[in-house]
Amino acid sequence: MIETEEKAQYRLGEFYIPIWKYSDMSVSNAVSLFRENWHSYSLESKSHNIITLIEKIIDPAIAEYLVTLPKTYLRYSPISKENLTYSELIKLKGFHFVIDQIHIYLRDFINHCTYTEQDLLFISTQDMLKELFSLCEEKRPKRTKLAPDIHLNTERKMRLCACCGNLTEFSMFISTWEKYGTVEDDEYDDYEKEGKKKRPDLSHTYCLNHRPKLHDGSWNAMYKQAIRSKEQFEQELLRLRCQIAHPDRYNAKSGDTLIDEYFYHYMFDSPLDPTNVAELRDLARRMVDSRLTDNKKRMLVLRKQGLSNQQIGIKLGEITNKSLSNQAVSKAILSVREEFHLLE
Numbered sequence: 001m002i003e004t005e006e007k008a009q010y011r012l013g014e015f016y017i018p019i020w021k022y023s024d025m026s027v028s029n030a031v032s033l034f035r036e037n038w039h040s041y042s043l044e045s046k047s048h049n050i051i052t053l054i055e056k057i058i059d060p061a062i063a064e065y066l067v068t069l070p071k072t073y074l075r076y077s078p079i080s081k082e083n084l085t086y087s088e089l090i091k092l093k094g095f096h097f098v099i100d101q102i103h104i105y106l107r108d109f110i111n112h113c114t115y116t117e118q119d120l121l122f123i124s125t126q127d128m129l130k131e132l133f134s135l136c137e138e139k140r141p142k143r144t145k146l147a148p149d150i151h152l153n154t155e156r157k158m159r160l161c162a163c164c165g166n167l168t169e170f171s172m173f174i175s176t177w178e179k180y181g182t183v184e185d186d187e188y189d190d191y192e193k194e195g196k197k198k199r200p201d202l203s204h205t206y207c208l209n210h211r212p213k214l215h216d217g218s219w220n221a222m223y224k225q226a227i228r229s230k231e232q233f234e235q236e237l238l239r240l241r242c243q244i245a246h247p248d249r250y251n252a253k254s255g256d257t258l259i260d261e262y263f264y265h266y267m268f269d270s271p272l273d274p275t276n277v278a279e280l281r282d283l284a285r286r287m288v289d290s291r292l293t294d295n296k297k298r299m300l301v302l303r304k305q306g307l308s309n310q311q312i313g314i315k316l317g318e319i320t321n322k323s324l325s326n327q328a329v330s331k332a333i334l335s336v337r338e339e340f341h342l343l344e
Contacts, residue, residue, distance in 0.1 A: 008035075015039055017135055023124040024068075030061030031132055042139045043095070050136050055087035058132070062086060065125065073122055076109040078102055086133075095137035102130040107273045115246075127275065161207035163226035163233065165281030169211055170202040229288045237284035243267045245274050254294075258319075262297040265304065265342045290337045295320065299333055304342045309333075 017035040041050040078101040113119040239252040252263035317323030
């Protein structure tokens, strides 16, 4: 019986590595085998170094995959049949360099491809490899010492906040601690005075701005606001991701022509691409927090089309069955942040 990705994620938990749909079969099988065996591996370990596992499992599958690619595709791969393997490139330049290279090459490919079936297979496979190496870079030894009498489980994956594009509080803490080797936070001073262990209380789901409760125990107003607008946030994020996937046409798939047109104009010259997950999430968060409603998007599009405030009010009245005065339209447009206005 074939295990679904959903069941694999549940079974593997923190050690789950996603296998993208439509990716190359040989590479997918290698990633599947890799995630079953990488539990005790990390970059810091000498006996279980994760690069060794990549060399053993991933490199042969990549070599097999590259043989099947036409020459036109090889120019968009950081490695080729005659070039270094991924494990060798990681040893020379590090995970971060390899991840960036895959991102740059993939972005260039997306800008030139026509989204054929083979194009989608290449995009999905490269994106899966990028995710794999990102998780490998983040992989830590199971227990890492923070202080003489405190240990943290740093094997948890680095994740983005559920409400925006920032790293979760725990992920940000780990990245900062690894860089500086210290934790500086006045709130823990009282713990030491009271003879308690200085152990940080960090969220694995939310960033510092969106954690449910502040460190003083009070409820976080920004969390409540983000949860109330979660559905809208997910909706805007989906629209952005759909549009940036095909920036050359109306592709936000909102079900409203004017809203689709807004996203088309807004994202047309954007430097972002589908791989910029954190940036797209941040953009969706800003749209929601600034109260950029669908009606305001329609107004901005109609204004770009050259309609007056009076004409905009009448047009919106036809759509929403609620006409707006010149003053209401003007006030609504003025309330939109400058970054969300469309170029005239």
